[in-house]
Amino acid sequence: MDLTYSPEDDAFRAEVRAFLDARLPEDVRAKVLLGKRLGKDDFMRWQKILHARGWGAGRWPQRFGGAGWTVVQDHIFEEERAEAGAPPQIAFGLRMVAPVLMTFGSVRQQEYFLPKIIAGEHFWCQGFSEPGSGSDLASLRTEAVSKADHYVVSGQKTWNTAGQHADWIFCLVRTRSEGRPQEGISFLLIDMKTPGIEVRPITLLDGEREINEVWFDEVQVPVENLVGEENKGWTYAKFLLTHERTNNAGIGMCKRGLHTLKEIATDQLVNGRPLIEDVRFRDRIAEVELELMALEINNLRVLSAAAIEERPIGPEASMLKIKGSQIIQQLAELRMHALGHDALPYLYEALEPDWVADPLLAEHYPAYAPPVSGQYFNLRKTTIYAGSTEIQKNIISKLVLGL
Amino acid sequence: MDFRYTEEQLALRETLHRFIARDYDFARRRALVSSPLGFSAEAWAQYADLGVLALPFPQEYGGLGGNPVDIMVVMELVGQGLLLEPILSTVVMCGGVIRDAASEAMKRALLPQIGAGSLQLAFACYEAAGRYDLASVACRARPSGDGWCLSGRKNVVLDAPSADGFLVSARVSGQVADSEGISLFLVKRDAPGLTLRWYPTQSGGRAADLRLEDVVVEADAHVGSPGQALEIIERAVDRSTAALCAEAVGIMTALNEATLSYLKTRKQFGVPIGSFQVLQHRMADMYIAAEQARSMCILATVNADSKDVAVRRRVVSGAKAHIGRAARFVGQQAVQLHGAMGVVDELIVSHYFKRLTVIDLTLGDSDFHLARFGESLRPAGQ
Numbered sequence: 001m002d003l004t005y006s007p008e009d010d011a012f013r014a015e016v017r018a019f020l021d022a023r024l025p026e027d028v029r030a031k032v033l034l035g036k037r038l039g040k041d042d043f044m045r046w047q048k049i050l051h052a053r054g055w056g057a058g059r060w061p062q063r064f065g066g067a068g069w070t071v072v073q074d075h076i077f078e079e080e081r082a083e084a085g086a087p088p089q090i091a092f093g094l095r096m097v098a099p100v101l102m103t104f105g106s107v108r109q110q111e112y113f114l115p116k117i118i119a120g121e122h123f124w125c126q127g128f129s130e131p132g133s134g135s136d137l138a139s140l141r142t143e144a145v146s147k148a149d150h151y152v153v154s155g156q157k158t159w160n161t162a163g164q165h166a167d168w169i170f171c172l173v174r175t176r177s178e179g180r181p182q183e184g185i186s187f188l189l190i191d192m193k194t195p196g197i198e199v200r201p202i203t204l205l206d207g208e209r210e211i212n213e214v215w216f217d218e219v220q221v222p223v224e225n226l227v228g229e230e231n232k233g234w235t236y237a238k239f240l241l242t243h244e245r246t247n248n249a250g251i252g253m254c255k256r257g258l259h260t261l262k263e264i265a266t267d268q269l270v271n272g273r274p275l276i277e278d279v280r281f282r283d284r285i286a287e288v289e290l291e292l293m294a295l296e297i298n299n300l301r302v303l304s305a306a307a308i309e310e311r312p313i314g315p316e317a318s319m320l321k322i323k324g325s326q327i328i329q330q331l332a333e334l335r336m337h338a339l340g341h342d343a344l345p346y347l348y349e350a351l352e353p354d355w356v357a358d359p360l361l362a363e364h365y366p367a368y369a370p371p372v373s374g375q376y377f378n379l380r381k382t383t384i385y386a387g388s389t390e391i392q393k394n395i396i397s398k399l400v401l402g403l
Numbered sequence: 404m405d406f407r408y409t410e411e412q413l414a415l416r417e418t419l420h421r422f423i424a425r426d427y428d429f430a431r432r433r434a435l436v437s438s439p440l441g442f443s444a445e446a447w448a449q450y451a452d453l454g455v456l457a458l459p460f461p462q463e464y465g466g467l468g469g470n471p472v473d474i475m476v477v478m479e480l481v482g483q484g485l486l487l488e489p490i491l492s493t494v495v496m497c498g499g500v501i502r503d504a505a506s507e508a509m510k511r512a513l514l515p516q517i518g519a520g521s522l523q524l525a526f527a528c529y530e531a532a533g534r535y536d537l538a539s540v541a542c543r544a545r546p547s548g549d550g551w552c553l554s555g556r557k558n559v560v561l562d563a564p565s566a567d568g569f570l571v572s573a574r575v576s577g578q579v580a581d582s583e584g585i586s587l588f589l590v591k592r593d594a595p596g597l598t599l600r601w602y603p604t605q606s607g608g609r610a611a612d613l614r615l616e617d618v619v620v621e622a623d624a625h626v627g628s629p630g631q632a633l634e635i636i637e638r639a640v641d642r643s644t645a646a647l648c649a650e651a652v653g654i655m656t657a658l659n660e661a662t663l664s665y666l667k668t669r670k671q672f673g674v675p676i677g678s679f680q681v682l683q684h685r686m687a688d689m690y691i692a693a694e695q696a697r698s699m700c701i702l703a704t705v706n707a708d709s710k711d712v713a714v715r716r717r718v719v720s721g722a723k724a725h726i727g728r729a730a731r732f733v734g735q736q737a738v739q740l741h742g743a744m745g746v747v748d749e750l751i752v753s754h755y756f757k758r759l760t761v762i763d764l765t766l767g768d769s770d771f772h773l774a775r776f777g778e779s780l781r782p783a784g785q
Binding site (some may be wrong): 027135202268271340344358388390392393 | 529531532534535536540559600602604605610611614670673679681682735738739742745747752757760761770774
C-alpha cells in the first residue's frame with residue numbers, strides 16, 4: 001500500500017503547473033474562475049493549445065496521437081487544470097466517440113476523425129436520448145432506413161448538449177424494429193451540416209441555452225458513417241457509457257467548487273465574523289469536504305485496479321458518478337446559501353465577460369456572486385443526465401451486488 | 404381543537420383558486436415576469452376588489468379585520484399560482500407595521516389606500532454587512548429641522564421597483580449591531596437623495612438596492628417611538644415569515660400534485676415510472692415532508708401575533724427552519740423525479756423549485772432560524 005506520488009508523478013505535476021501558468025490564456029482563465037459564459041471559441045482555442053503541447057488527449061494511446069498518460073497522470077492533470085481555472089475539454093469527441101472509433105471504427109474512420117478531434121477542428125455532440133426514451137434508452141425510435149449507399153434518418157433526439165456548436169453528431173438509430181429493441185440499434189456518425197437537420201434550443205431553468213432538440217427529416221447519411229456492424233450499436237453505446245463514466249467523479253471540478261466555497265465563506269460575514277468561522281456553516285463545509293476526500297481515493301482505487309488488471313472500468317463507475325454528482329450539487333447549494341441575500345438577484349447579463357457592476361450594485365454585490373444561484377439550479381441536472389442516480393443504483397444493485 | 408378553515412376562509416380560497424385558473428395560468432405568469440412592471444396591475448386591482456389587500460386591517464381603516472389564518476389562506480394560493488404581486492411586502496409586512504405601530508394619522512392616511520390597491524410599500528430593513536440580522540443597521544438618521552435626515556444603504560429590497568414608498572430602518576443612536584437606537588421611517592419613492600438600482604430576482608420577482616444620501620423626511624414620517632423600532636420590525640418580520648411559510652406550503656402541495664401526476668403518466672420500460680418502488684417511497688417521503696411542513700406552518704400562523712414574544716420567536720423560527728429544509732427536499736426531488744423535464748424553463752416544476760429556493764433564502768434562511776429557535780432551548784430540568 002503506497003499512497004504517495006512517485007518522483008515521476010511529482011515532476012509531471014510541476015510540468016503541468018508550469019504549462020498552465022505559461023499557456024492558459026488569461027481571458028479564458030478569468031471567465032472560468034468567475035463563472036462567465038464560455039463560447040465554442042474558448043473551448044476550441046484551449047484544445048488547440050493542449051494539442052500543440054502534445055496533450056490534446058491525455059488518455060488516448062500514443063498510436064492515435066494521445067499522450068498515453070497513466071490514470072494517475074490523468075488525475076493530476078485534471079486536478080491542476082481545474083485548480084488553475086482552465087476549461088474542461090469537451091468530452092463528446094475525446095472521451096466518448098473517440099474510444100468507440102478506436103475499438104470498433106474502420107481504419108478510414110479512425111484516420112479521418114481522430115486527428116480532427118484531438119486538434120480541436122471538429123466539435124462533437126451526442127444524439128442518444130429521445131422524448132420517450134430517457135432511462136429506457138433502448139426504446140429509441142429515430143429510424144435509419146437503408147438505401148443503396150446511404151441511410152435515410154428521420155426522428156427526434158433531445159437533451160442534446162452543445163448541438164448549436166457541433167460539427168458532427170454521433171447517434172443511436174433504429175435499423176430494425178423486430179426482435180429485442182437492443183438488437184435493432186445502430187451507431188451512426190452524422191455531419192451536422194447535412195440538409196434536414198434542425199437544432200432547436202431548450203431553455204433551462206437558469207435561463208441558459210446549452211441544451212437542444214435535434215430534429216432529423218430524411219437526412220441522408222453515407223453508409224461509410226456506420227460504426228462497426230449494423231444492429232450492434234447497443235454494444236458500442238454501452239462501451240461508450242462506461243468510458244463516459246470514468247471521468248464522472250469529476251474530482252477536479254469538485255475541488256475547484258470547494259475552493260470557491262471557502263473563498264465565498266471567508267468573504268461573507270455573519271455577526272461581523274467570516275461565515276467560515278461560524279460553527280454551523282463550517283461543519284457543513286467539513287462534511288462535504290470529507291465526502292470529497294473519500295471519493296478522491298475511491299476514484300483512484302477504481303481506476304488503478306482497472307489499469308493494473310488491464311480491463312475497462314466496471315460497474316463500480318456508477319458509484320463514482322453518484323457520489324461525484326451529489327458532491328458537486330452540495331457544494332453549489334452551500335455556495336448559494338453562503339451568499340445570503342446576494343443569492344437573490346438574477347443578473348443574466350452579468351455572465352457576459354465584459355460586464356461591469358454599476359457603482360450602486362458594486363458596493364455590496366461581490367464579483368463572485370452572479371453565477372452562483374444559477375449554478376445551483378443548473379447542476380440539479382448532474383444527478384439526472386448520463387444515467388440518473390436511480391439508474392446507477394440499479395446498476396450497482398444488479399451488477400455489483402447481484403441482487 | 405379544530406383545524407378546519409371557516410366558511411369564509413373556504414370561500415376566499417375557492418375565489419382565489421378560480422381567479423388563478425381563469426386569469427393567472429402559467430403562460431400568463433411567464434409573460435408577466437418579462438413585462439415592464441413585472442406583475443399584473445389588473446390582478447392587483449382584482450385583489451383589492453376581493454378584499455385581499457385590506458384583509459388584516461381593522462374595520463375603522465377600511466379593513467376586514469382578518470387574522471393570520473386568513474393570510475395563510477391567501478399565501479397558500481400565492482404559492483400555488485406563483486403570484487408575482489407584492490402582497491407580502493405591501494399588505495403583510497409594511498401594512499402590518501403601520502397597523503401595529505404607526506400614528507393614528509398615518510393609519511388613517513395609508514391603510515385605506517393599501518386596501519384599495521392605490522399604495523404599494525416595500526420593506527427596506529436589511530443591509531449587506533448584516534446578513535439576516537435586523538439589528539445590524541449602519542444607515543443613519545439625524546434630526547434635521549423638524550424632521551430627520553437619512554443616509555445609508557439597503558440591499559435586496561423585495562418589490563422595491565414598483566413601490567410608492569419604503570419603510571426604512573435607520574439608526575438614531577448607538578453602534579451598528581445594537582438592538583437599541585433603531586428607528587423606522589416612511590420614505591417616499593420620489594424623495595430627493597434616494598437612488599434605486601433594480602433587478603429581477605431568481606424567482607421572477609423584482610428587487611432593488613437603495614442608496615439614501617441626505618434624504619430629508621418630515622417628523623410625521625417617523626413610525627413608533629424613536630430608537631425603539633427593532634421590536635416593531637421583528638414582529639412584522641415574524642408575521643411575514645409565517646406568511647412566507649404558507650406560500651411554501653402552497654407550492655409544496657402543488658409540486659407534489661404535479662410530480663404524482665408525472666409518475667402516473669410518464670412511461671419507461673413499458674410501465675408508468677410510478678410503479679417503481681424506489682420512486683413510490685420517494686413520493687411518500689415528499690408527501691410526509693409537505694404534511695409536516697403544513698403542520699409547522701399552522702403552528703407558526705396561529706402564534707404569529709402572539710403577545711408572548713418568546714413563544715412567537717420560537718415557533719416562527721422553528722417553522723421557517725423546518726419548512727426551509729422540507730422545501731429543499733420536496734423541490735429537489737420533484738425536479739429529480741421529472742428527470743430532464745424538471746430542469747426546463749417550459750414547465751412550471753422548475754419555477755416552483757426556484758421559488759421554494761428563494762423562500763428559503765428570504766427573511767432568514769434555515770440556518771439563521773435554526774439558531775434563533777435554538778436560543779430558546781434550555782438544559783433539561785431548568
